[in-house]
Amino acid sequence: MREIIKPTVVVYGILVFIFGCYMATRFLADALVGELPGTTIILLILLRIAIALEVLLPTTLYLSVVVALGRLYKDSEMTALFACGVSLTRVLRPVVYTALAIAVIVASLSLFIRPWAYGKYYKLKAHAGANFDLTRMNDGTFYETEKGARVIYAETVDQQQDEAQRIFIRTKRGDTLQVIYARQASQSLDRVSGKQILVFTDGYLYEFSRTGEAGRVIQFEQSAMPLEPKDNLRLKYRVKSASTGSIARSDDSEEIAEFQWRLSAPLATLLLAMLGVPLSRSSPRRGKYAKVTTAVVIFAIYYNLSALTKKWVGNGVLDTVPGIWWVQMLLAGLLLVLFWRPPLLFLRRGR
Numbered sequence: 001m002r003e004i005i006k007p008t009v010v011v012y013g014i015l016v017f018i019f020g021c022y023m024a025t026r027f028l029a030d031a032l033v034g035e036l037p038g039t040t041i042i043l044l045i046l047l048r049i050a051i052a053l054e055v056l057l058p059t060t061l062y063l064s065v066v067v068a069l070g071r072l073y074k075d076s077e078m079t080a081l082f083a084c085g086v087s088l089t090r091v092l093r094p095v096v097y098t099a100l101a102i103a104v105i106v107a108s109l110s111l112f113i114r115p116w117a118y119g120k121y122y123k124l125k126a127h128a129g130a131n132f133d134l135t136r137m138n139d140g141t142f143y144e145t146e147k148g149a150r151v152i153y154a155e156t157v158d159q160q161q162d163e164a165q166r167i168f169i170r171t172k173r174g175d176t177l178q179v180i181y182a183r184q185a186s187q188s189l190d191r192v193s194g195k196q197i198l199v200f201t202d203g204y205l206y207e208f209s210r211t212g213e214a215g216r217v218i219q220f221e222q223s224a225m226p227l228e229p230k231d232n233l234r235l236k237y238r239v240k241s242a243s244t245g246s247i248a249r250s251d252d253s254e255e256i257a258e259f260q261w262r263l264s265a266p267l268a269t270l271l272l273a274m275l276g277v278p279l280s281r282s283s284p285r286r287g288k289y290a291k292v293t294t295a296v297v298i299f300a301i302y303y304n305l306s307a308l309t310k311k312w313v314g315n316g317v318l319d320t321v322p323g324i325w326w327v328q329m330l331l332a333g334l335l336l337v338l339f340w341r342p343p344l345l346f347l348r349r350g351r
Contacts, residue, residue, distance in 0.1 A: 062272040070292075096273070134164060182201060200220070264327075275338070302330075306327045
């Protein structure tokens with residue numbers, strides 16, 4: 001168990017770091033074009049890591065079993081164990097114990113943490129898209145908020161001073177179209193209300209009616225617009241953020257596929273860990289990483305096939321029974337074949 005846990009911690013840390021860096025590059029790219037505020041990026045990265053843990057943790061355990069037992073084969077320790085009468089069942093026991101403990105963690109992640117993290121993630125993304133912030137803008141770029149209801153453009157933006165020059169804002173409100181053009185705009189905190197306000201200097205306000213009614217033009221030296229935070233957004237329903245209890249009783253194929261996916265995560269953790277035992281077998285001359293490539297290929301095929309099957313079940317291409325469980329049955333079948341093949345029986349006899 002110690003030989004398995006040590007590489008698990010190391011590989012797990014590396015995978016989380018790599019995944020976090022990958023997500024950071026994605027969100028930073030959105031921040032550069034003003035789609036996300038900088039203060040939200042860290043939270044989004046942490047939420048995406050929390051979502052990915054149900055996949056990263058079983059993957060780490062699986063590879064760690066291959067590496068740990070591969071080292072024992074390389075150093076001829078497994079040969080010595082079998083020669084002393086230690087059976088493969090005895091070797092498999094600590095792997096199963098470790099996998100069961102981690103499977104409990106994965107079940108918690110899959111059934112509760114992942115949907116919660118998805119809900120927070122979608123909410124943050126929606127708030128970032130609906131609420132305007134001058135500090136997110138870049139020079140000469142058009143920005144849409146509230147699903148296109150508002151368009152903002154500024155010729156130049158000074159993000160250090162929270163100011164913009166030659167700013168243009170078009171807003172749709174029912175049958176009314178409002179356009180604000182100002183020579184300068186600045187964003188600041190209103191000490192009375194405690195809310196962010198946008199102060200326009202030397203500009204015009206145009207209002208047009210799309211029903212043919214007369215419009216109006218207002219010239220102003222200074223005007224303030226409160227930036228009301230939209231806390232009561234109507235978020236689009238997404239099955240990934242739905243609670244496990246709500247989709248467990250559903251008859252919808254997409255929700256059934258999601259529920260089966262969540263239940264299969266701890267089972268896959270146990271099966272993959274056990275699969276690492278026969279895959280780790282190698283001769284001392286080949287080294288402890290001899291079977292890592294094979295293990296990675298098998299995992300890639302399994303994971304992509306699972307994701308594809310989930311999509312097919314959700315779209316109604318495949319029946320909900322057996323649903324995505326046939327992929328788990330394939331994995332279990334591969335495990336049985338590898339355990340009962342002649343080379344492993346050969347090892348049981350202590351050779």
